[in-house]
Amino acid sequence: MTKGYSDKEVFENLGNANYLNANYDEASIWYEKLLQTDGEIDTEYMYRYAQSLKSMGNYAKSAEWMKKFEAATENDLRASKYLNNSDYLEKIREQSGRYDFKNLGINSAASDFAPSFNDDQIVFSTARDSGIVARIIHKWNNRSFLNLYTAQVSEEGELINATRLSGILNKKTHESSTAFTKDGSTVYFTRNNSDNGSFSRDEEGVSRLKIYRATMNNGVWSDIFELPFNGDSYSVAHPALSADDSKLYFASDMEGTLGESDLFVVDINSDGNFGTPVNLGNKINTEARETFPYVTESDVLYFASDGHPGLGGLDVFATKIGNEDDIYVVNVGGPVNSEEDDFSFIVNESSKTGYFASNREGGLGNDDIYSFIEKEPIDLICNTTVDGIVKDQETGYPLSGAKVTILNDQKEIVAETISANDGSFTLDGDCKDGSYTITAIKEDYNDGNEIFTIVNANDSSGIEVELEKTIRRAPVGSDLVKFLNLEPVYFDLDKSAIRPDAEVTLNKVIEYMGIFNDIKVEVQSHTDAKAGKRYNDRLSNRRAKETVKYLVDRGIEETRITGKGFGETQLTNDCTTRESCPDEKHQENRRSEFIVIE
Structure with missing residues (x-):
């Protein structure tokens, strides 16, 4: 154990050091040890442990810890997003497969990331000059010598002829994450807080990140200007411009931030001054990291996050901006997203080509730039x-x-x-x-x-x-059995007694005549053709009489109900002789009907 520190503090420090530098395998080891110690543990470590497990591909165990995290927290956006998207892996699979991508030969053994469009060239950030190979991009830190490079795009989509940008922009500090206006005359870029081009640190020894603006004059970058909403006690980084260059999006941990870093937007006034930064809200931002924004011509905001449900580490997400009520955040899926960190996504909607950075296995360095072709647009319509x-x-x-x-x-x-x-x-x-x-x-x-x-x-x-079935007045001439969609009133062979199953229909007829108490009904009863005509006439009359009696005994006035037998004269089918049909077909003719006559 390190002198002066408890096991708990050691495990926290080692876990955080690895987590914030994207060494998730190692981070999971120390977080597991931390969560096994006695005493109260900050719930944030449950979340980081779950994220680390996910980055290792252990989704089942990650889900277990996300449930524990959700149970241990109140009103945490990450917990609610997970709880309400338990099928998030299936949704990610539905979005996946829309890109063809490849690693680029321009990458170095160090970190290369944060590509941006500048007319027909790509500007990116790299640590190749210093030889720093550690994963350094995801923490507001004080390591130096990230520089800005520009490269041309070959016909094959490769980045070639990488050259370092002007020394006016590149100093002995971090420079990264550029955003150029459409005419290329202005650039916004990230730089560590500096004093005459050298590191300037706060009381904690941290050189915070800030956004600067420079303009092109006679082919030379000049008039470097620190944006007024920067601060010495917080970081502001990763600028992105709206399609009309009137708004600047960025990441920060300034006051009002929900998590480790949030996305903000600020108006750029026509005179070059700025409005007040506005947090993009809790539909986009979480208690974790939202960073590396990029806005397309059609106002689609792409950004990296490890707070929304993803595959592991930082994932790339997209949402349509413009109406806060309609914000719907979508994971862009694989292969852009992986179990590792995937970030700084940019895309040209016209050519369907773009770039992103990742520290996934198989790269040349610790963070590599990948190019891609979008085969199918992302579905941002929420249904x-x-x-x-x-x-x-x-x-x-x-x-x-x-x-x-x-x-x-x-x-x-x-x-x-x-x-x-x-x-x-x-x-x-x-x-x-x-x-x-x-x-x-x-x-x-x-x-x-x-x-x-x-x-x-x-x-x-x-x-x-x-x-509920509508009760309508039956027209004259209609049969109430059919009108009310009731089961027919059938009789047994050679019988006139009311069967139990017929009582259900008869009671419905009584109920209906009680509602429409002015209608009059004639009961028309029938037989099959098995017996002789005279016998069937008498049998049908008995059936009519028994049917009328049933209704009268249960309250229907005699003046409203009459009965008549028709024998075998109105068959419903072709069963004209005893031998012509089976008995179930003859049964269809042994019936009473309820015809509205007034």
Whole structure:
């Protein structure tokens, strides 16, 4: 044990030193030892241990520790994003496979990263001049001699003829992460806090990062200007410009930061002055690291984060900016993202080509620049899946052909469809948090609706909408059995007694006549063709009489119900002789009907 330090402090320091320099395998060893010690442990180490495990490809164990982290914290954005995206690996797989990428020969044995577009050239940051090979990019640190280089793009997409940028920009400090205006006349870049080109450190011995601006005059970079919102007690780094050069995006741990570093935006006024930096909010920023922003011509913001659910280390994410209510963050998937750190992603939407950096295995150095071709655009339209079933309220039977609509709290239609044969429906819902209403409409039924809530773009499944059958007045001449969609009133062979199964239908007829108490009905009873005509006439009259008696005994006035037998004269099928059909077909003719006559 190091003198003066407890085991706990040693494990914390060693874990952090490796974690912040992207040595996740080693970090996991020390965090595991730390979490096995007695006493209270900062929950942040649970998260870092889970992230380290994920970077090693151990997703199952990482998930276990994320659940422990979620249980041990309150209102942590990372925990809620994980809890509400337990299927995040499947979602990442759905986004994956959209890029072809390759390592570039321009990479060195040191760190190469932070590519940016400058007209037809690529500017990037490298430690090749100093020979520093440690992974140094993810921590506000005081190591020196990162320099800016520029390279041409060959017809094959390689970066060639790398040359160091002007000594006016490159000093004995870190220089990295550039952003050029469209006309190439202005550059924003990251540099350590300096005093006449040399390191300037704070009371803790740390040289903070700052963003500077320089302008091109007669082919020479000049007028280097430190942005007014920099500070000596916090870092500001990794600039990115909006499509019209009117806004500057950056990463910082300034006051108001939610995590280790957040993304901010600031207006660039027409006179060259700046507005007040604004945090991009908790839909983008988490308690962890959000960094390396880049904004496309269509206002898609790409950034690196280890706070959103990812594959391990820093992953690249994307979101459409412009409307805070519609922010939907998407992991760009593999192969851009890996189990290691993947960051500083840029893309030309017109040519579908771009670059990013990664410290994954197989690279030439510790951080390498990779080029890629985008084969398929990223899907940034957020849809939640809303599914369920429409049922008859009384019978529970599924109802097909119902019009199903989702309405938001402003009563605006979000989506609509028609229920399938089995009553089921599936809709693409909205992603905004809030209450929504599903409405189902079907002929002969009252409208039905159910309210559901969407939180964190979660899907909603198993919604049941029950519809109550509309009670309508039956037109004259209609059969109430068919009109009310009831089971027929059947009789046994040679019998006129009311069967138990027929009582259900008869009671429905009674209920209906009670609602419409002015209608009059004629019971028309029938037989099959098995017996003779005279016998069947008498049998059908008995059946009509028994049916009328059942209704009258249960409250229907005699003046509203009459009965008549029709024998075998109105068969429902071709069973005209005893031998022509099996008995189940003859059964269809042994029935009573309820015809509305007034």
